[in-house]
Amino acid sequence: MSEEEELYVASPAMFRNHPIAYILTLILCLVGVGIIIWVVWYIRSRSTELTVTNLRTRLHRGWLSRSITEVWHSDVRNVQLDQTLLQRMLGTGRIAVSSSGQSGIEIDVNGLPDPDKIKTLIDSHRVAAQDDDDE
Template sequence: MPIQVACRCGKTITAPDEYAGRKGKCKACGEAVAIPAPARRAEPDFPPPPPKPAADDFSDPLPGAPADETLYSASPSMFRNRPVQFILGAGLIVSPVVMLLVLLAKGTENTAAFGYFILSLVASPLAMLAFLKWWLDCRATRLVITRKRISLKRGILSRRLNEVRVADIRNVRVDQTALQRLFGVGSVGVSSSGQGDVEIEVHGIPTPQRVREILDDLRG
């Protein structure tokens, strides 16, 4: 944009932008005239935009809301929930080794020992498969309690999530047999005000009474 400067003789001089800060001659009187730099327009001072909140699947959209802290997280126990089945399954898995030692001690001509050894060879792989399935089922199940909700997650490849907000919990049920009380495990069932039946139910979970206490404290 051209710069216009008034000379002392009254003549107006028009100079290109690249002459800003230099001197030029007035064509009318020949006097040197300083060409000023063009004045910069003041830009409005707007406040910076507020930072965006971090994305969180379980975050409260209200500003200033407390974080959804995890208060309890556990999977069903194997031995503590079913100690008898655990010991029997482990015994079947190692039974071929035991029966082989018995067979060697009594002699290979012992028909009964040899029959039990063959039977253990069949039972051991089946027990291992059952034990592996049981372990995977326990590892794939997790009960999680936060300050806002209780959720039960199931599955490894395919996932199933059942969730109830703490504010909607109507009833918390804890079941324990005498043996389960001894080992500190039990079953937990949670129902909400929107459903008539139990929405979340998990068996063999550690410290079930602690689950009830946490939910009672959250419901206030």
């Protein structure tokens, strides 16, 4: 078994994922109301983190309380990538990962930068993990 190394770590982007909402929130900050909205949005974005290693994909959510979901690459059944036109133009998207052990999607996060890279990393290590299992 090889040693685990981090290949990708990211949190959802605020502006690039929802540019119109971000600009409206900044405008509302001028009158004070938007500050609370922006701070809550910022904390939610920064307290969500997707980590892809050579062995697994892990989603960590939460700051005060936390939730961690892991899917080992050898168990990955499906990787979904969804992007709206605006997300494609701004380089963000939604990644969803399901494993052979569950019937639904286990990891689902929207607004991640460079979702094509994430999917490629998971797929390449999924194939490598399955090849290791076959040997």
